[in-house]
Amino acid sequence: MIPPNLPEPLASELKEVLDFFSIHYPNVRLYLVGGAVRDMVMGREICDLDIECFGIDPETFDSALQRLGAKGVGKSFFVYKYGHIDIALPRIERKVGEGHRGFAVSLAKDTKEASRRRDFTMNALMLDLRTGEIVDHWGGLEDIRKKVIRVVDPEKFVEDSLRVLRAMQFSARLKFRIEKKSRDLMRSMPLDDLTPERIFWEFEKMFKAPWLHYGLFAMLDLLVAEKILGLGCDRKGFIQMARHMQKARSLGDEAMRPYYFIFILSTDLHRSAVALCEKIHTPNVYKKILSFQKRVPHHITDRFLGALSLRFPIRQWLGIYADRVTERSKKLGIYEKQFDPGIRPAQLLEEGYSGRALGKELRRRILAAVRAAFGVDG
Template sequence: MQISKTSLKNNAELSFITDFLKAHTQRAFLVGGSVRDLLLGLEIDDYDIEIYDLSVLEFENLMQELGAKGFGKSFFVYKFKNYDLALARKENKISQGHRGFEIQPCENEKEGAKRRDFTFNALMLNLFNFELLDFYGGIKDLENKTLRHIHEKSFKEDSLRVLRALYFVAKFNFDISDETLNLMKTMDISDLSLHRINAEFYKLFKGEYLLKSYKYLQKLNLEQKIFGQNFKDEKFYFLLENARKFVKDERLFLYLYLNHFKINKKLFFEKTQFKKSFLRAVNQAYFEEDISDFDLAKISIQMPLKSWLGLWNEERIERAKKLKLYENKFQSKISSKKLIEQGFKGKNLGLELKRLKEEELKAYLKGLG
């Protein structure tokens, strides 16, 4: 597992930042997810850079010269375009919560890397000589697709790392090492706000490997704590795994979860406070078993069938295309204006519109032969 030094040397964005820093330090490192993704052969758009050999004042003056904007000043972190630039630091837990840390500058790379969550996020790449530093076995864990914590005490100090692990599982299809999983089982996430919890779930829901992440959620007994439910259902496991092959929408998990288990959606969203766009999505029509052409066509009154979260297998997709309702929703010629002129209003107007559109759909399907 290697990083192409040639491609890095020819990277204009990295060359820009090294040219800017070279008069001040020879220890500036690409760190964290940036190195991980490079080793995995993934494109990176944002660069996390950690800088050594500067005092806090020198670093802040340099960032002002660059035009970078600071965020969380006590963390010595600045944002400039697609760079996150940070002064090398170490952390000491002093109070409850995800942000309850005392931050101090650090001059030792191994000590700086120790504060990170998992071994593959502790990798460091020197931007001047392209030396790759791996103090905690991150490359081996990347090769073995394993999530492993670095340091038990520091890992336990940040409960958000439990949810970050679930996100990494969903994104990369990694396994959590036994020792890390056992450690995570001892951690309490009660200090995290719903806003912070949900932010991690929004990332998790975008992952390809939802089933694997969901099973770890259950192993950690977090399904009951966060969702207020506790299920062991092989049918749902099969549905979730196979639906993800066809539907990449981030709202798929909750659509399947709430409908398959017939959970009260209003109460669930009151408890979790997930965003309203997810609630609208889970209220889409749901057919777990067979669905008729007519019911499939009815959905197309609201949306093109390619946008329907229930289009989760090849058979449904092919039928949607055959009905010529995959790319575009059904174009009804029924006019509500004419019905209003005929005296329909309120609930009766809605019912008559529904009846006429369904008659129109039947005629459309009959015309397809």
């Protein structure tokens, strides 16, 4: 069975896998697992696939996947990659050491045992690729219908604290709320064992999500903000930030989406954006872009917008969500393009300026041009 909302070449790759097993290993049962099944149920775009193979021993599995032309990755219980598809044996993971690598892996005997290792019920769904039947051992379909994030197995869940951050970013991506018992469990979990790479990986997914205010609520409610960022927030502050995040989603430049969350958090809580970047271990591009941005002032004047547009068109300002900024910048002609003061260094060189005097006079004339174009207020 090929899920109906698969893009090319994913559908073609899946057909090749299904045809291969149908011809050479007809008794092997293939199940689509994880987020792809969730997204199929929700009608969302599917970008990659995970398949688990039941009814085949590890040695035969290895030889079969090599025959298919898939590439093996990992160490214990190989996962094979075939294009955009991960193909693996169903497994059980048992915590035996510290960190996300401290797990012992063994072969699962059935679908329920295999799906128990999943974090949330919505991610524990399995699709039988022969019959098209969805296997739902944990109530994931009902939780998707109710838009709820619920832990599958509390005992297994606490073995990997990254799952708390996954709940946060899923809330922002799917607009789901976190079920109370699951929320209480996650609040009790320490997060000090997470590596910088894993922390940023989950935060980045949230930064790119459409429902930032849901992620904001989850980050505060699950104590992620307190444990990782050292931040707290009262109800009034949350409401203000949530409103700003909702507005930024509808107004902001799509290319700037990853940076709105930190910008709004730092502006509204009066914290350094660069310091927040360091807490969650962002790449340097985040620090560079955020340090180049101006915070939203208490009183926004035309002159402020004009000076800001010397740097970039106002549509690229992360404070675009502020009241009437879009309307005013469009009227001033600086929403889509930077303001050109018409001052060129070559002109000043011809007038005899050089060195520090040249830089000082250049700044003076540019500011004079801004005042002339946008007024002298502020």
